[in-house]
Amino acid sequence: MKIAMIGTGYVGLVSGACFADFGHQVTCVDKDEAKIDALRRGEIPIFEPGLDALVASNVKAGRLDFATELTTAVGEADAVFIAVGTPSRRGDGHADLSYVHAAAREIAGALKGFTVVVTKSTVPVGTGDEVELLIREANPSADVVVASNPEFLREGAAIRDFKFPDRIVVGTDDERGRKVLGEIYRPLSLNAAPLMYTARRTAELIKYAANAFLATKITFINEIADLAEKVGADVQEVARGIGMDNRIGPKFLHAGPGFGGSCFPKDTRALVKIALDHDVPLRIVEAVLAVNDNRKRAMARKVSHALGGHIRGKTVAVLGLTFKPDTDDMREAPSIPLVTGLLDMGAKVRAFDPVGMEQARAELPDITYCDDAYACVEGADALVIVTEWVQFRALDLGRLKAAMKQPVVIDLRNIYRPEQMAAHGFVYESVGRGT
């Protein structure tokens, strides 16, 4: 199959490279010339484990190329995927669809022969209808089917998630469209990934509902963690205990500083807006958003509390800045409100992140960036672990303590055991472990 992938962000680049790896012929298109030039040189604009090798091998095999202009690729394609950004619109929280609409208009003019246009970007319900309308307006004779095929990959595990998905959702009632997408995903049937065919609007809602449900699970366990601290229970055990019930499931029950990233905050906000527009307020999702926002801000107070409320003039070391490990993504990272809160309270902040420091500088210019974890804690009154990078999981605790001014550790990801930290003489606080 010939595929044109419009947009080389996370979803576009990973999907394009994986489709090429399945054996399809893929052209990834992006208007950003610098980005396309870099990709042609083999430089990957994002940090995603394994992506550089996957891109390189498929470029070498002649199955993957890059373009700044979509005409040729779209004209030749069996399927054109729209994977451009849908950021939160400034001011109102709705998804900004201007990139999707612009892509649809441009694609319309380049279509030749039967083509399936597929929205992969996360888009509000009804966007497929709008994309189809725009294409038919611009090119009334186009032989086109517009389908929705939401993506469920996670940053940091994107290639594995793409190649071993729990399911693939294909949203179109059109048989020809289903056939083309079935063929594109056929290699995944080897991994026993179920292909679920639905109507287009249903597929669009599945994506938002999935992200909102996962965000709800996290927020639920975070609130239980707060209660566990007060009543003397251990939230990790609670999560394990409820997760063993198949109806609940063990995943996404890890308590922490609140969810961040480029998807959950933006998508839950957009879902709340979509629902209000249809007079069906989603009170649970609204609460999830509010609770999560408050939680991220509250983390600075948790640090202050661990220092007996006296934080002005103190030095706080922060390990991990990105919203999760194995990514350089700082979007809506819990570290941002945390560090900002610490600075507002008069603390000095030193920080280290294995790959995210360049991105972090733009968000957090007024802190000291350090070369590694041990340099970061030098002279610190407290250490806060914000992102659970693997390299923070087995720090030399003796060395850490010796470098710090006060042995206070606030572990917002529960990567250490309280007994172990106490044995090393640390004052240790974590999340939801009140026992």
Ligand code: UGA
């Ligand atoms: C999320 C979804 O997991 C993907 O299925 C989806 O495709 C993607 O959004 C998207 O819509 O594009 P992602 O944001 O990359 O993926 O990362 P997650 O691993 O889901 O983590 C999101 C946030 O939740 C992080 O801040 C993470 O630390 C937090 N989290 C996750 C928890 O606090 N506890 C958990 O148990 C799990």
